[in-house]
Amino acid sequence: MTTVYEVAQMWREAGVSVIPILPNGTKRPASRWSPYQITAPTLGQVEEWWGNGRAFGLALICGAVSG
Numbered sequence: 737m738t739t740v741y742e743v744a745q746m747w748r749e750a751g752v753s754v755i756p757i758l759p760n761g762t763k764r765p766a767s768r769w770s771p772y773q774i775t776a777p778t779l780g781q782v783e784e785w786w787g788n789g790r791a792f793g794l795a796l797i798c799g800a801v802s803g
Contacts, residue, residue, distance in 0.1 A: 756792035
């Protein structure tokens with residue numbers, strides 16, 4: 737089974753900006769998302785958000801930042 741962390745890494749490697757969303761079904765960002773409209777997160781940020789089985793959901797930011 738693929739983890740959210742692995743899926744986030746795949747999207748990031750494909751050039752798409754990813755952000756964590758709250759795991760409560762609201763689809764609300766778990767942090768400020770506006771910086772990730774300009775610059776995609778680093779691998780370290782992806783690991784921080786989803787590493788070690790953290791339960792955040794995943795959202796994709798489309799547009800200029802994602803090509």
